[in-house]
Amino acid sequence: xxxxxxxxxxxxxxxRQRRRRSAVRFWTRYRTHRAGLVGLAALGLFALIALTAxxxxxSDVSSVTDAPGxxxxxxxxxxPLGTDQFGRNLLGLVVWGSRVSxxxxxxxxxxxxxxxxxxxxxAGHFRGAYGTVLMRITDWFLVMPTLVLAIALATVxxxxxxxxxxAIGVTTxxxxxxxxxxxxxxxxxxxxxxxxxxxxxGHWHVMSRHVLxxxxxxxxxxxxxxxxxxxxxxxxxxxxxxxxxxVVSWGGLLQDAREAGAVSAGDWWYLIPPxxxxxxxALAFTLCGRAVESVLNPRLxxxx
Amino acid sequence: xxxxxxxxxPVEETAGPGAGTRxxxxxxxxxxxxxxxxxxxxxxxxxxxxxxxxxGDPVKTMTGGRxxxxxxxxxxxxxxxxxxxxxxxxxxYCGKALTGDLGTSYQFKAPVIDRITEALPNTLLLTGTxxxxxxxxxxxxxxxxxxRHGSLSDRLNTGLxxxxxxxxxFWLGLLLIIVFSVGVGPIPGLFPTGxxxxxxxxxxxxxxxxxxxxxxxxxxxxxxxxxQTLLVTRSALLDEMGSDYLTTARAKGLRDDLVRRRHAVPxxxxxxxxxxFVNLGRTxxxxxxxxxxxxxxxxxxxxYQALSVPDLPLVQGLFLFFASAVIxxxxxxxxxxxxxxxRVGR
Numbered sequence: 117x118x119x120x121x122x123x124x125x126x127x128x129x130x131x132r133q134r135r136r137r138s139a140v141r142f143w144t145r146y147r148t149h150r151a152g153l154v155g156l157a158a159l160g161l162f163a164l165i166a167l168t169a170x171x172x173x174x175s176d177v178s179s180v181t182d183a184p185g186x187x188x189x190x191x192x193x194x195x196p197l198g199t200d201q202f203g204r205n206l207l208g209l210v211v212w213g214s215r216v217s218x219x220x221x222x223x224x225x226x227x228x229x230x231x232x233x234x235x236x237x238x239a240g241h242f243r244g245a246y247g248t249v250l251m252r253i254t255d256w257f258l259v260m261p262t263l264v265l266a267i268a269l270a271t272v273x274x275x276x277x278x279x280x281x282x283a284i285g286v287t288t289x290x291x292x293x294x295x296x297x298x299x300x301x302x303x304x305x306x307x308x309x310x311x312x313x314x315x316x317x318g319h320w321h322v323m324s325r326h327v328l329x330x331x332x333x334x335x336x337x338x339x340x341x342x343x344x345x346x347x348x349x350x351x352x353x354x355x356x357x358x359x360x361x362x363v364v365s366w367g368g369l370l371q372d373a374r375e376a377g378a379v380s381a382g383d384w385w386y387l388i389p390p391x392x393x394x395x396x397x398a399l400a401f402t403l404c405g406r407a408v409e410s411v412l413n414p415r416l417x418x419x420x
Numbered sequence: 421x422x423x424x425x426x427x428x429x430p431v432e433e434t435a436g437p438g439a440g441t442r443x444x445x446x447x448x449x450x451x452x453x454x455x456x457x458x459x460x461x462x463x464x465x466x467x468x469x470x471x472x473x474x475x476g477d478p479v480k481t482m483t484g485g486r487x488x489x490x491x492x493x494x495x496x497x498x499x500x501x502x503x504x505x506x507x508x509x510x511x512x513y514c515g516k517a518l519t520g521d522l523g524t525s526y527q528f529k530a531p532v533i534d535r536i537t538e539a540l541p542n543t544l545l546l547t548g549t550x551x552x553x554x555x556x557x558x559x560x561x562x563x564x565x566x567x568r569h570g571s572l573s574d575r576l577n578t579g580l581x582x583x584x585x586x587x588x589x590f591w592l593g594l595l596l597i598i599v600f601s602v603g604v605g606p607i608p609g610l611f612p613t614g615x616x617x618x619x620x621x622x623x624x625x626x627x628x629x630x631x632x633x634x635x636x637x638x639x640x641x642x643x644x645x646x647x648q649t650l651l652v653t654r655s656a657l658l659d660e661m662g663s664d665y666l667t668t669a670r671a672k673g674l675r676d677d678l679v680r681r682r683h684a685v686p687x688x689x690x691x692x693x694x695x696x697f698v699n700l701g702r703t704x705x706x707x708x709x710x711x712x713x714x715x716x717x718x719x720x721x722x723x724y725q726a727l728s729v730p731d732l733p734l735v736q737g738l739f740l741f742f743a744s745a746v747i748x749x750x751x752x753x754x755x756x757x758x759x760x761x762x763r764v765g766r
């Protein structure tokens with residue numbers, strides 16, 4: 117606000133500058149949230165582990181046929197986290213599993229928030245019969261027990277990652293839809309929307325150029341929070357045996373551990389690493405999401 | 421708050437608006453009940469079509485790929501009504517579901533509804549105990565956190581709640597079994613690994629035995645669920661804490677403790693009550709996992725057994741049951757809410 121206005125700049129350059137300034141402002145405020153920074157650091161670490169996994173462990177870590185160790189070995193110098201019932205290196209499996217867990221978590225969250233955003237913006241824009249019907253559907257989905265619906269979907273479809281992503285995506289969108297609709301209604305009541313309409317802006321123009329940029333921060337925060345829900349749901353589905361049996365994921369590792377009798381044998385070292393990994397990533401996304409939320413909405417900041 | 425006082429006063433003075441409020445409540449109730457009826461109908465329809473999406477033949481799934489003769493196949497198809505046109509199957513299904521007949525389980529060769537009514541009391545025992553405990557714990561800690569927000573105890577409490585909220589319930593359950601049932605190092609197994617009773621006990625001994633089996637599942641459920649209540653209570657109370665009426669109460673010279681108990685908490689409780697019911701869906705999810713891990717003979721465990729076959733009529737029946745239960749509970753919360761808070765439903 118104190119910077120003098122730039123003289124003789126085109127609208128595009130101005131818009132770019134404004135965007136840059138708001139990004140810098142966002143980061144300055146985000147930096148004050150210590151929990152958010154910790155979450156961000158943890159996410160960076162896990163992203164690095166997942167991306168470099170082909171170099172560090174390689175895809176043959178999940179191969180059952182030529183496993184390097186004996187079945188169910190305790191942690192040792194050679195296998196820092198021990199081995200599973202096929203003699204596979206557990207450390208490698210946990211590292212390799214991060215790829216599927218993060219991928220499914222991210223894609224399912226994006227799908228869920230995308231559905232929620234489209235439903236929310238259109239329901240807020242086209243009021244009347246369309247909006248009412250859409251919100252009734254949303255309310256119905258909102259009260260449904262999410263996991264039961266996701267399990268039912270995953271049961272009737274084939275076992276694949278696509279199924280898991282779809283099952284999570286189509287069951288978790290209603291919260292986002294409600295939030296986005298409320299924000300859309302607030303934005304559309306502002307005078308500049310009326311001005312845009314008066315100048316001949318159509319539905320698409322108003323929704324994409326005026327409403328969308330205003331609900332974008334909310335969508336961003338919601339996506340971050342939704343990733344942790346998705347990762348937990350993915351682990352749950354895999355644990356219930358509804359995941360893709362051919363890929364390694366953290367939830368799948370826990371299911372393997374249970375089936376191999378690690379619980380009754382007291383093999384705690386088999387169970388701890390995948391669970392910690394799930395909890396840390398889910399917590400990291402939650403912390404980041406809450407920090408983003410409280411930066412964008414200072415009123416909620418008190419609660420965060 | 422001032423607006424509330426003025427709007428509440430005439431209602432008490434004259435009979436007219438009072439009666440008006442009553443018809444207002446009746447209209448509210450009718451609206452909510454109609455909404456619930458529509459939702460239940462939608463559940464019924466979803467329950468039917470969802471399980472007809474299945475690729476492949478349910479009979480083949482049922483027989484587990486064992487070769488059977490064409491005659492047997494036809495017999496099975498007739499038995500489960502799969503030879504009828506889809507439309508007839510649907511009307512048949514709706515009629516039966518409304519009278520409580522949810523079909524026959526492939527796995528147990530027994531009516532689905534019988535399995536559900538058998539398992540229901542066990543689930544209610546587990547969830548009821550956990551529900552009371554985690555709501556009380558969440559509200560208590562949430563109130564304390566909000567009242568001293570920013571303090572060390574607040575940050576510890578919120579941090580712990582967020583962490584436990586991120587922990588998969590089934591994993592926590594498995595760890596508790598390893599530590600407290602199987603035993604790690606010097607710790608002996610203190611609790612049973614699963615199930616609901618050891619068998620062969622009666623009277624007081626039976627009750628104690630069930631309670632002993634109940635400890636670990638309840639601890640798991642409470643640990644993963646109380647965080648939600650804590651955070652909701654905390655933010656609801658924080659919203660109230662800026663209110664003028666609290667300043668007034670303090671200005672009257674009330675002790676801090678009384679301001680909190682008599683003024684702030686009752687008002688903050690209202691949003692918490694609804695959210696507790698809205699989040700019931702999450703509790704259902706927790707129950708499925710915890711019952712599976714602890715082999716608790718309830719609905720969640722039954723759901724898992726049905727999934728692994730897959731026993732479609734049983735999965736479908738439990739889907740209908742869980743969804744309807746959540747809708748009914750939510751409707752109850754909606755109906756009770758205006759009685760707690762007169763500002764709602766006018």
